Amino acid sequence: MKVDLKAEIPTYSARRGRFDTVTVPPLRYLMIDGAGDPNTAPAYQESLQTLYPVAYALKFFSKRELDRDYTVMPLEGLWWADDPMAFTTQRDKSRWSWTLLNLVPEWLPDEQVDAACAKAAAGGAPAVHRLRCEVLDEGLCVQTLHIGSYDDEEPVLAEMHERVIPGRGLRMTGIHHEIYLSDARRTAPEKLRTVLRQPVARA
Template identity: 65%
Template sequence: MTKVDLKKDIAAYTAPRGRFEIVEVPPLRYLMIDGHGAPAGPEYADAITTIYSVAYPLKFLSKKELDRDYVVPPLEAQWWADDMDSFTVNRDKSQWSWTCLNLVPDWVPAELVDRAIATAAEKGAPSIDAVRLEELREGTCVQTLHLGSFDDEGPVLARMHDEFIPAQGLRMTGRHHEIYFSDFRRTEPAKLRTVLRQPVEHT
C-alpha cells in the first residue's frame, strides 16, 4: 500500500525561504478547534492534544477500511486579533485568538471523521466537543518559509503586510495562517520551519 504525504502532493504546502510568493490554495478540509490566548497556554496545548487524538485514529480508519494510507499532516493554525500590531510590533500573545487545524484527505468521508472523534472522546481527549470538520477556502495567498523562532516572525510579517502585499496591488482578507513543519516541543527554536501564509485579494 502506498502511503500518501499530502504536504508533498499539494503545491501550496511548499514555500520559498527568504522571499514572498503568491499562490492559489485550493479548498481544503480540516479538523478544527477554536480558542484564545497565548500559544504557550493550557488551552492551546489541550487543542493540539485533541487534534492529534482524532487525526491518528482517522489515519488508521482510512488505512483499514478504505485501503488508503497517509502521513498524518503537520499541525497548522490560523491566528488573529482585534489589533494586528500584536503580531508584528508588540507581540502581545494574550490578545491572540486561534484555530488549530489538521488537514483531512479529500477521500475520507465525514462519517469516518465522526467515528475518529468518538474514539478520541472515549479515551478522554480534552476539548473533544469543540472539534469540527470544516472546509477552508483561502484562494489567493502570499506566503514564505520562516526558519527560526516564532518570536522572530514579527519583522517578516511586517514586511509581508506593509510592503510586499501593497506593492502587488493586494490587500489582506482572511486570517494569518501558519503551517508547522517542525515539532516545536522537540526542535530548537533556531531550526523551526514554519510556512507563514496570508490570504489576499486585489484592491
C-alpha cells in the first residue's frame, strides 16, 4: 500500500484564514541552495532538474527493494533576502536566496541517497554537485494556507509577521518556509495551495 507522508505528518496540513502555532519535528530533506529570481535564474531550473530525479530514484528503490511504496513529497522552499523588504514588500526576486527541499522518508539510509544521486548524475541531472541531505529542525512555527498566486502572498505574510506572531508573544527566528501542495505547471495561479510557515520563539 502506498504511503502518503503528507497525511501522516500533521504539520503538512494548514487552513486558509487560520494561523496555527505548531511544533514541526526534525525532518530529513534533499536540499539545493541557490539565489536569484526563480522565474529566470538558470540555477533554479537546474535545481528542479536534479531534485526530482533523485527523489524518484529513492521512491523506486524503496518500492522495489524494501516493498515500501510512497508518494513523492511536494516541493518546498526556504526563502530569504539580506534586506527583508526585498522579500516581503518589494518582492524583488532578483535579490532572493533560496533552498529547495524534498522530504526523504526516515527509513531510507544515507547510502541510498548517495546511490540515487549517482544515478541522477549518470542521467544528466545538472546540479547533483550542489545537492545535500540534511535534517531541518524548525521546532515552534506559525503557519497558514495561502490559496492563490505566489505574488499575492504579501498581505498574508504581513498579517503573520506584524499581527499574529507578536500578538502571541512570539518573535521570528528562522527562515520563511513554503510548501507547494499544488503543481504550478498544472494549476491555475488563483488555485495554487501553499503552506506558509515561519519559525518562531517565545519573545
